[in-house]
Amino acid sequence: MVFDNHGGHGSRWQAIVSIAAKIGCSPNTLNEWVKKAELDSGQRGGISSDMAEKMKALERENRELRQANEILRKASAYFAMAELDRRSK
Secondary structure, eight states, X not given: OHHHXXXXXXXXXXXXXXXXXXXXXXXXXXXXXXXXXXHHHTSSOSOOHHHHHHHHHHHXXXXXXXXXXXXXXXXXXXXXXXXXXXXXX
C-alpha cells in the first residue's frame, strides 16, 4: 500500500502516516515493515529476513555444538583421570 500510494502524498513518510492510521498501527511499525519488504525484495541493501533467520539458526546450532564439545571434553578428562587412578592402584 505504501509503495502504491507514495506518489499521492508529499513524501513517503506522509504516505506511511496516512496508511498507518487507516490500518490501525503506528507509523513507526509500518515504516519498519516497509523497510523489511524493501530488504526482502532487494530494493534496499542488507540481509533479507530469510537469510537473517538462517543465520540465527546456524548461530544457535553453533552454540549448541560448542556446549556439547565442552561437555565431551570434560567427560573425556574425567574418564582419563579415572583410568590413571585405576592404573596407579
